[in-house]
Amino acid sequence: MNWIILIIAGLCETGFAFCLGKSKLTIGTEFWLWITGFGLLYVLSAVLLAKATQTIPIGITIPFGRVSALSGRCCWVSLSFTSLPPSGGCFSSAR
Numbered sequence: 448m449n450w451i452i453l454i455i456a457g458l459c460e461t462g463f464a465f466c467l468g469k470s471k472l473t474i475g476t477e478f479w480l481w482i483t484g485f486g487l488l489y490v491l492s493a494v495l496l497a498k499a500t501q502t503i504p505i506g507i508t509i510p511f512g513r514v515s516a517l518s519g520r521c522c523w524v525s526l527s528f529t530s531l532p533p534s535g536g537c538f539s540s541a542r
Contacts, residue, residue, distance in 0.1 A: 449501070452495050460492045462488040
């Protein structure tokens, strides 16, 4: 059950990052709606993460976060260009 809570907390983190990004592009009432969504998802993510880590050892959860962060960064950099790099993409072992 706590693994499910951890996954939901991660989805909330994705949601609050999305809300923060959208808030930069808006003004007026729409800005405040995105900021409210950011605040709610931020608090919910923190609460769920605190709940999940009560029984899941921290040493297990840290590598999952590092792997997802690195793979996401790699793919974002590759997809931000007009074509993939000659190495074959995000997860290629060629340098």
